[in-house]
Amino acid sequence: MSVLVDKNTRVLVQGLGKTGQFHTDKAIAYGTNMVGAVHPSRAGTRFQFEGETDHSGVPGRDDTYSVDLPVYATVREAAAETGANASVVYVPPPFAADAIMEAAAAGLDLVVAITEGIPVADMIKTKRYLEGKATRLIGPNCPGVITPGECKIGIMPGYIHKRGKIGVISRSGTLTYEAVHQLTLLELGQTTAIGIGGDPVHGTNFVDCLQMFQDDDETEGVIMIGEIGGTAEEEAAGFVKAKMTKPVAGFIAGTTAPPGKRMGHAGAIVSGGKGTAEAKIEAMTSAGIVVADTPSGIGEAMLRALG
Amino acid sequence: MKIHEHQAKQLMATRGIPVPMGRVARSVDEAVAAVRPLIEESGNPVVVLKSQIHAGGRGKGTFAEHPDVRGVIVVTDGIEGGPSAAEEKVRELAQQMLGSTLVTVQTGEEGKQVNRLYVEQGVDIERELYLAVLLDRGSSQNIVVASSEGGMEIEKVAVETPERILRVEVDPAIGLAAFQANELAHGLDLQGDAAKNFTRFVKSLSDAATDLDTDLIEINPLVVTKDRQVMALDGKMAFDDNALYRHPDIADMRDETEEDPAELAAKNAGLNYIKLDGTIGCLVNGAGLAMATMDTIKHVGGEPANFLDVGGGATADQVTTAFQIITKDPNVKGIFVNIFGGIMRCDVIATGIVEAVERVGLEVPLVVRLEGTNVDEGKKIIEDSGLKVTNADNLLDGAKKILEAIGQTKGAAR
Numbered sequence: 001m002s003v004l005v006d007k008n009t010r011v012l013v014q015g016l017g018k019t020g021q022f023h024t025d026k027a028i029a030y031g032t033n034m035v036g037a038v039h040p041s042r043a044g045t046r047f048q049f050e051g052e053t054d055h056s057g058v059p060g061r062d063d064t065y066s067v068d069l070p071v072y073a074t075v076r077e078a079a080a081e082t083g084a085n086a087s088v089v090y091v092p093p094p095f096a097a098d099a100i101m102e103a104a105a106a107g108l109d110l111v112v113a114i115t116e117g118i119p120v121a122d123m124i125k126t127k128r129y130l131e132g133k134a135t136r137l138i139g140p141n142c143p144g145v146i147t148p149g150e151c152k153i154g155i156m157p158g159y160i161h162k163r164g165k166i167g168v169i170s171r172s173g174t175l176t177y178e179a180v181h182q183l184t185l186l187e188l189g190q191t192t193a194i195g196i197g198g199d200p201v202h203g204t205n206f207v208d209c210l211q212m213f214q215d216d217d218e219t220e221g222v223i224m225i226g227e228i229g230g231t232a233e234e235e236a237a238g239f240v241k242a243k244m245t246k247p248v249a250g251f252i253a254g255t256t257a258p259p260g261k262r263m264g265h266a267g268a269i270v271s272g273g274k275g276t277a278e279a280k281i282e283a284m285t286s287a288g289i290v291v292a293d294t295p296s297g298i299g300e301a302m303l304r305a306l307g
Numbered sequence: 308m309k310i311h312e313h314q315a316k317q318l319m320a321t322r323g324i325p326v327p328m329g330r331v332a333r334s335v336d337e338a339v340a341a342v343r344p345l346i347e348e349s350g351n352p353v354v355v356l357k358s359q360i361h362a363g364g365r366g367k368g369t370f371a372e373h374p375d376v377r378g379v380i381v382v383t384d385g386i387e388g389g390p391s392a393a394e395e396k397v398r399e400l401a402q403q404m405l406g407s408t409l410v411t412v413q414t415g416e417e418g419k420q421v422n423r424l425y426v427e428q429g430v431d432i433e434r435e436l437y438l439a440v441l442l443d444r445g446s447s448q449n450i451v452v453a454s455s456e457g458g459m460e461i462e463k464v465a466v467e468t469p470e471r472i473l474r475v476e477v478d479p480a481i482g483l484a485a486f487q488a489n490e491l492a493h494g495l496d497l498q499g500d501a502a503k504n505f506t507r508f509v510k511s512l513s514d515a516a517t518d519l520d521t522d523l524i525e526i527n528p529l530v531v532t533k534d535r536q537v538m539a540l541d542g543k544m545a546f547d548d549n550a551l552y553r554h555p556d557i558a559d560m561r562d563e564t565e566e567d568p569a570e571l572a573a574k575n576a577g578l579n580y581i582k583l584d585g586t587i588g589c590l591v592n593g594a595g596l597a598m599a600t601m602d603t604i605k606h607v608g609g610e611p612a613n614f615l616d617v618g619g620g621a622t623a624d625q626v627t628t629a630f631q632i633i634t635k636d637p638n639v640k641g642i643f644v645n646i647f648g649g650i651m652r653c654d655v656i657a658t659g660i661v662e663a664v665e666r667v668g669l670e671v672p673l674v675v676r677l678e679g680t681n682v683d684e685g686k687k688i689i690e691d692s693g694l695k696v697t698n699a700d701n702l703l704d705g706a707k708k709i710l711e712a713i714g715q716t717k718g719a720a721r
Binding site for chain 2: 022093094117118119120121122123124125127128143155156157159160170171172173174175177178181198200201225227228229230231232251253254255256257258261263264265266267268272273277293294295296297
């Protein structure tokens with residue numbers, strides 16, 4: 001098993017610009033079931049171009065580079081026609097929140113929002129809109145979700161992943177790659193890696209992901225990578241202490257970050273004495289989480305946690 | 308993005324939120340000229356002279372050039388001497404304040420130059436309160452925070468007397484409800500006209516936060532005047548940078564003189580740079596990894612000179628700009644490039660580094676750690692370039708190597 005996505009996940013793409021093209025090509029090459037595209041003014045045409053990646057390793061594809069997907073006017077129509085149950089959002093920031101809500105309104109199981117720079121107010125409304133709906137949102141401002149060997153939704157490099165037994169949850173893109181790479185080198189591999197994103201208001205949080213990995217038979221341990229800002233890591237530590245039976249390792253970025261300065265991510269800021277790395281590391285350690293001193297030690301920390 | 312107090316008050320005034328009358332002054336003459344109309348219109352012989360910088364603690368701060376002059380001064384000379392006496396005092400003070408360096412608890416020792424003053428009417432204060440609207444990440448909503456302890460540092464109040472802090476969540480679908488405004492007024496022990504004026508004030512402020520896409524609005528103090536008016540005696544506003552595209556008028560309020568020149572140059576190049584006090588320059592892709600790189604440098608005993616995230620799709624030009632910014636910092640004794648290429652290819656980064664060094668020059672040791680997409684091509688480009696670069700196997704190894712390299716440089720200098 002895995003969580004969130006697998007070989008049966010059928011994915012739509014929203015946002016057909018340069019980024020959407022580039023990553024649709026990569027996703028198809030990885031073997032992801034890309035089934036359609038959504039664009040209000042291009043409905044009835046094809047999302048068709050020559051990609052830069054060889055697709056010949058994917059079973060059932062005789063051509064090697066070309067991408068050719070049907071374009072629908074709305075997510076609702078696309079889902080009805082293709083049986084899609086997930087979508088990936090590359091829509092530019094001013095329109096991205098609307099794209100997320102549209103995917104939820106169409107009843108998709110999963111929306112992965114890659115877009116960086118969505119206004120906070122838009123996400124506040126979107127989050128409220130999603131309440132009571134079955135759709136799960138990952139992101140925004142995240143690398144996406146991958147179940148190695150089955151389904152890659154997002155912008156992470158597929159080849160550093162390897163199917164295995166560790167679940168990965170992270171607020172940061174490249175730090176996720178660090179952890180994944182080490183797990184691959186250590187032959188531990190990953191069940192699913194989830195980037196939850198660096199924005200202050202986002203969909204799925206650490207606790208949601210920890211619960212999913214706790215319930216997943218194949219996952220034997222979990223890595224959580226946090227950073228300064230907010231109190232999500234402290235809440236996750238509380239959950240680990242109270243509910244998790246599987247070993248958890250982690251890392252927190254931003255020990256040296258000066259207060260009052262946003263460190264790149266909109267959500268990464270220490271203000272009013274809240275959101276410090278020290279408080280997070282302390283909470284995690286006291287919950288029995290093995291916290292690595294440096295990112296280079298994340299894999300080793302997982303090994304220690306596994307015992 | 309932050310704006311000045313006088314700009315925040317202007318925004319509030321246009322939305323019908325009560326603020327004292329005031330005029331902004333960029334010269335001594337403008338400051339003096341503001342005095343008489345303010346006294347005449349308000350009927351209050353007192354005026355207040357307020358330094359406009361993007362930092363708090365102005366009232367207690369003093370000028371480096373004039374240690375006995377504070378950043379905010381209440382001018383009372385008009386009470387006995389009339390407007391002319393007030394003008395005379397304002398002239399004397401404005402001459403000392405404008406162009407001088409104000410040092411407050413928030414500016415650091417180097418302080419900030421004062422280029423504008425805000426001249427404001429005096430207000431007869433009965434009570435000082437605290438009011439703010441900001442994002443609550445836990446509930447993914449804005450919250451209104453109010454306290455009876457106006458004028459105090461709210462963090463201190465939160466620790467020492469948490470029961471004096473009131474907070475309500477603002478539902479994005481309906482805004483601040485009337486009953487919530489009433490609850491706050493009641494909690495602050497306001498009655499009659501003061502309560503009525505407060506509820507109107509807090510509702511307008513909460514709506515302003517939503518409409519203007521603020522990260523934070525903080526009114527400290529919010530005052531109740533002797534005649535039961537409720538007004539913002541101070542006003543701090545910060546905006547969501549990602550939403551500025553829909554507020555061009557607010558975007559125009561940016562005061563670039565308040566920003567660090569290097570950070571500004573980086574921002575204009577699409578880079579995320581924050582200057583720190585250490586000696587090791589960092590160039591990293593990804594915000595989380597950039598922070599973690601700083602942490603690792605510190606972990607092995609060094610001090611990072613900066614945070615720098617070149618982002619997910621940096622061009623060779625951006626890498627060059629990044630190098631220029633890092634090497635301009637005289638404290639930098641060595642540079643550590645740490646790239647985990649996902650979408651960004653290592654060969655592109657390597658080309659950027661080589662070009663940057665050719666264009667900018669390199670006088671300090673450089674350690675490069677490349678991992679990820681096209682890593683071998685990237686390493687080869689750097690090797691073939693003949694640059695004096697130390698390769699690192701991983702992040703920790705790289706951090707150790709740049710420290711060693713700096714040690715060697717020091718040895719050679721002796």
